[in-house]
Amino acid sequence: MSTATDTTKAVEETTGKKRKKKVPTEVSILLVLVGISLLFEALGWIVRGDSFLLNPQRLLIMILQMSIIGIIAIGVTQVIITGGIDLSSGSVLALAAMVTASFAQSSDYMRAVYPALTDLPWIIPLAAGLLVGALAGLINGSLISLTMIPPFIATLGMMVSARGLARAYTDGQPVSMLTPDFMWLGSGANPVIIFLAVAAIFHIALKYTRYGKYTYAIGANPQAARVSGINVRRHLIVVYAIAGLLAGLGGAIAASRAGTGQAGMGLMYELDAIAAAVIGGTSLAGGVGRVTGTVIGALILGVMLSGFTFLGVDAYYQDIVKGVIIVAAVIADQYRQRKRSKAKT
Amino acid sequence: MSAENTPSDTNEYLLEVVNARKTFPGVVALDGVQLKIRPGTVHALMGENGAGKSTLMKIIAGVYIPDEGEVRLRGKPLTLTGPLDALEAGIAMIHQELNLMPFMTIAENIWIRREPLNAFGLVDHRALHDKTQALFERLGITMDPDMEVRHLTIAGRQMVEIAKAVSYESDVLIMDEPTSALTDREVEHLFRIINDLRAQGKGIVYITHKMDEVFTVADDISVFRDGQFIHCAKASDMTSDEIIKLMVGREVTQMFPKETVPIGDVVLSVRNLSLEGVFTDVSFDVRAGEIVGLAGLVGSGRTNVAETLFGVTPATSGEIKVNGTSVAITSPHQAMVNGMALLTEDRKETGLFLDLSVLENMEIAVLRDGYTRSGFVSQGVLDDQCESMKSLLKVKTPNLDERIGNLSGGNQQKVLIGRWLLTKPKILILDEPTRGIDVGAKAEIHRMVTKLASEGVAVIMISSELPEVMGMSDRILVMHGGRVTGVVPREEASQVRIMELASSPMGADAA
Numbered sequence: 001m002s003t004a005t006d007t008t009k010a011v012e013e014t015t016g017k018k019r020k021k022k023v024p025t026e027v028s029i030l031l032v033l034v035g036i037s038l039l040f041e042a043l044g045w046i047v048r049g050d051s052f053l054l055n056p057q058r059l060l061i062m063i064l065q066m067s068i069i070g071i072i073a074i075g076v077t078q079v080i081i082t083g084g085i086d087l088s089s090g091s092v093l094a095l096a097a098m099v100t101a102s103f104a105q106s107s108d109y110m111r112a113v114y115p116a117l118t119d120l121p122w123i124i125p126l127a128a129g130l131l132v133g134a135l136a137g138l139i140n141g142s143l144i145s146l147t148m149i150p151p152f153i154a155t156l157g158m159m160v161s162a163r164g165l166a167r168a169y170t171d172g173q174p175v176s177m178l179t180p181d182f183m184w185l186g187s188g189a190n191p192v193i194i195f196l197a198v199a200a201i202f203h204i205a206l207k208y209t210r211y212g213k214y215t216y217a218i219g220a221n222p223q224a225a226r227v228s229g230i231n232v233r234r235h236l237i238v239v240y241a242i243a244g245l246l247a248g249l250g251g252a253i254a255a256s257r258a259g260t261g262q263a264g265m266g267l268m269y270e271l272d273a274i275a276a277a278v279i280g281g282t283s284l285a286g287g288v289g290r291v292t293g294t295v296i297g298a299l300i301l302g303v304m305l306s307g308f309t310f311l312g313v314d315a316y317y318q319d320i321v322k323g324v325i326i327v328a329a330v331i332a333d334q335y336r337q338r339k340r341s342k343a344k345t
Numbered sequence: 346m347s348a349e350n351t352p353s354d355t356n357e358y359l360l361e362v363v364n365a366r367k368t369f370p371g372v373v374a375l376d377g378v379q380l381k382i383r384p385g386t387v388h389a390l391m392g393e394n395g396a397g398k399s400t401l402m403k404i405i406a407g408v409y410i411p412d413e414g415e416v417r418l419r420g421k422p423l424t425l426t427g428p429l430d431a432l433e434a435g436i437a438m439i440h441q442e443l444n445l446m447p448f449m450t451i452a453e454n455i456w457i458r459r460e461p462l463n464a465f466g467l468v469d470h471r472a473l474h475d476k477t478q479a480l481f482e483r484l485g486i487t488m489d490p491d492m493e494v495r496h497l498t499i500a501g502r503q504m505v506e507i508a509k510a511v512s513y514e515s516d517v518l519i520m521d522e523p524t525s526a527l528t529d530r531e532v533e534h535l536f537r538i539i540n541d542l543r544a545q546g547k548g549i550v551y552i553t554h555k556m557d558e559v560f561t562v563a564d565d566i567s568v569f570r571d572g573q574f575i576h577c578a579k580a581s582d583m584t585s586d587e588i589i590k591l592m593v594g595r596e597v598t599q600m601f602p603k604e605t606v607p608i609g610d611v612v613l614s615v616r617n618l619s620l621e622g623v624f625t626d627v628s629f630d631v632r633a634g635e636i637v638g639l640a641g642l643v644g645s646g647r648t649n650v651a652e653t654l655f656g657v658t659p660a661t662s663g664e665i666k667v668n669g670t671s672v673a674i675t676s677p678h679q680a681m682v683n684g685m686a687l688l689t690e691d692r693k694e695t696g697l698f699l700d701l702s703v704l705e706n707m708e709i710a711v712l713r714d715g716y717t718r719s720g721f722v723s724q725g726v727l728d729d730q731c732e733s734m735k736s737l738l739k740v741k742t743p744n745l746d747e748r749i750g751n752l753s754g755g756n757q758q759k760v761l762i763g764r765w766l767l768t769k770p771k772i773l774i775l776d777e778p779t780r781g782i783d784v785g786a787k788a789e790i791h792r793m794v795t796k797l798a799s800e801g802v803a804v805i806m807i808s809s810e811l812p813e814v815m816g817m818s819d820r821i822l823v824m825h826g827g828r829v830t831g832v833v834p835r836e837e838a839s840q841v842r843i844m845e846l847a848s849s850p851m852g853a854d855a856a
């Protein structure tokens with residue numbers, strides 16, 4: 001009978017002490033990224049007789065395009081991990097871009113928004129943009145955790161209002177003629193560097209800090225999180241504020257790169273950001289998600305955009321395909337969820 | 346010892362499982378397992394936590410597809426591709442964890458996917474209500490069918506699950522630890538229902554860790570260990586010691602290892618604590634080293650008192666003193682700052698992070714002083730602590746990175762106990778601590794609680810199992826209808842005395 005005992009224990013002993021890592025979801029997303037890239041490479045040779053990948057210029061432009069969406073997607077990822085959603089990031093980006101630009105104008109310009117505050121060093125407009133973003137996020141977070149309204153509604157309200165505020169700020173006029181000093185922020189590969197730095201910071205924060213562990217716990221089961229001594233309300237406010245801060249950062253970079261602040265900036269970026277997160281394996285049900293996944297998700301969106309343009313596919317069709325991909329990502333998420341909860345319900 | 350001893354007054358088995366095998370990554374949950382259910386009998390499954398009982402039942406109920414083996418209903422092989430197939434075939438299951446929709450009414454939950462429809466194809470709420478009422482009358486349940494499930498206690502929810510399973514009128518009814526959240530009174534009620542079903546010729550599979558129940562209700566008993574079938578016999582041919590020995594593979598020593606330990610100063614002092622509409626004027630003291638039991642029927646307010654002490658539902662009036670100083674506890678966080686820990690009753694709702702790992706579940710309450718440095722978690726230290734807690738509590742899991750939802754119910758419970766032990770509390774509140782825990786591990790946990798008490802921890806323990814409360818406590822506070830109806834010292838504690846106080850609002854003479 002003692003032989004009967006232990007198929008399980010034998011397994012336990014071999015794997016028990018050394019904590020074996022399972023293959024993370026990122027690997028499969030990375031494979032999707034590689035697959036899509038190779039597909040465009042093949043199509044490139046067939047359709048245009050040219051290489052898609054072996055063109056550093058194109059790759060840089062693609063990554064540049066994605067870095068702003070990537071930055072806000074990292075904030076949105078954290079919100080989704082808590083079981084929430086942030087629809088306001090695109091609008092907050094626009095508002096932050098306007099405010100940032102208004103503090104970055106050069107004194108050569110006659111119609112500056114604040115004629116007395118021109119030629120300021122770049123750090124000041126950047127700080128203004130970050131502050132505006134963080135404030136918007138703070139309002140989102142406070143609304144959600146103090147009034148208990150669903151995040152979808154709170155951030156939908158912010159999405160509409162922040163866009164309105166961005167327009168009202170200068171009566172719909174663009175804010176232009178920014179100082180070279182400030183234009184430096186978004187020049188060259190800087191946005192990419194900032195994006196990667198932000199990704200590294202929050203990858204570490206989610207994985208190795210109390211902040212991160214609480215974020216996952218709240219998404220996995222808010223009631224149990226509270227009973228485990230987590231101040232759930234306060235933590236949610238912090239998470240939404242960080243998401244706002246990152247949207248603000250995106251706005252500052254966008255203004256710097258374009259050399260102007262416009263109220264129409266970042267239109268539908270919130271959806272791209274959510275898409276990047278979901279494609280990257282973040283679960284809309286909460287409790288699951290990683291920054292690395294979101295970065296790859298953003299790259300997938302970028303490769304698609306750049307690939308279709310390279311092939312000369314019309315923008316309308318690009319949107320159609322993007323829609324399909326987003327839905328497919330959510331279906332994949334549902335499938336994973338079902339597989340997870342099939343075990344013990 | 347095995348197949349030959351199988352009861353065989355009838356050649357016709359209602360349900361048979363032959364040579365079932367089921368593996369999960371890193372775990373062989375079942376291997377070469379058999380089970381034979383006679384019609385009109387109650388068949389108890391016994392085995393330690395993680396022995397594979399729930400897995401076997403899920404195979405019968407179509408939730409899992411076995412890697413090998415066969416399920417036969419009345420001798421005919423069954424191929425089940427999902428739970429709906431099983432229901433169709435006449436097999437219903439009450440799962441170990443509750444699965445009701447909190448925001449739907451009792452009636453809606455019971456008839457989900459089978460709602461009576463009116464002429465327009467919409468749900469006929471009248472008929473829904475009436476059908477539920479009729480079912481409840483038959484089962485002797487007194488609950489309002491239109492009440493939302495979230496307002497029910499766990500015991501109430503369990504009764505709804507039972508009613509739901511019975512409503513399928515299936516031939517085979519599987520009950521996976523139905524009584525782990527019930528008090529004696531509801532257990533008796535359940536047994537009446539089971540006896541009825543048995544008289545109708547149905548086959549009932551009954552999983553429990555409570556030995557006395559087995560001998561009250563079961564006709565046959567099958568014992569499992571580590572995914573293997575060990576033995577099957579008639580209940581009348583077995584003794585509780587034999588079963589335990591078969592389950593554990595060794596003798597289990599004395600059940601309630603109560604020690605007399607030096608009693609220290611008052612650590613927790615509660616005066617006139619009230620939560621409006623729930624309980625009133627609860628007062629008691631707990632001293633260092635003391636174990637105070639909280640007894641009472643379901644709905645008496647035991648769990649509410651625990652949750653209020655811990656700040657889950659802050660008190661509306663009254664005073665809580667810790668070490669002589671009055672403290673305001675408005676959140677679990679504050680309670681923890683004051684040295685408290687609460688193991689909650691409902692592990693799925695307020696305990697587990699099902700999608701997170703065993704490690705993440707265990708460490709979550711201790712990510713503060715000592716284990717973090719300026720926000721960064723000292724993972725190495727925590728890994729070691731959790732690893733030794735895992736071995737101490739004998740949690741059966743391939744590794745600490747396993748998703749906790751994949752652990753057996755009893756092992757999940759052990760992880761939650763570990764979570765709170767890691768916080769090194771001064772005041773430990775345990776609400777049904779041994780819920781779903783097997784006999785061997787139970788004794789182990791009792792020994793640990795006793796040891797903590799001897800180290801000066803003040804313990805409050807709620808349990809629906811009177812022998813557990815009586816065996817462990819120095820003093821027992823009995824509640825009824827939101828009031829303390831009496832305090833019984835250990836020496837005077839008897840089942841009769843406690844039940845008296847628990848059931849009569851007038852038992853208040855002793856208070």
Ligand SMILES: Nc1ncnc2c1ncn2[C@@H]1O[C@H](COP(=O)(O)OP(=O)(O)OP(=O)(O)O)[C@@H](O)[C@H]1O
Pocket residue numbers: 342343344369370372373374392393394395396397398399400401441741742750751752753754755756781783
């Ligand atoms: N979905 C799953 N994924 C991985 N492992 C699983 C899964 N379900 C069960 N197991 C493992 O299979 C074994 C048997 O589990 P099972 O739930 O059947 O135990 P049990 O006998 O019901 O225990 P308990 O008395 O604690 O409820 C355990 O080691 C468990 O960890």
Ligand SMILES: [Mg+2]
Pocket residue numbers: 398399400441521753754755
């Ligand atoms: Mg089980």
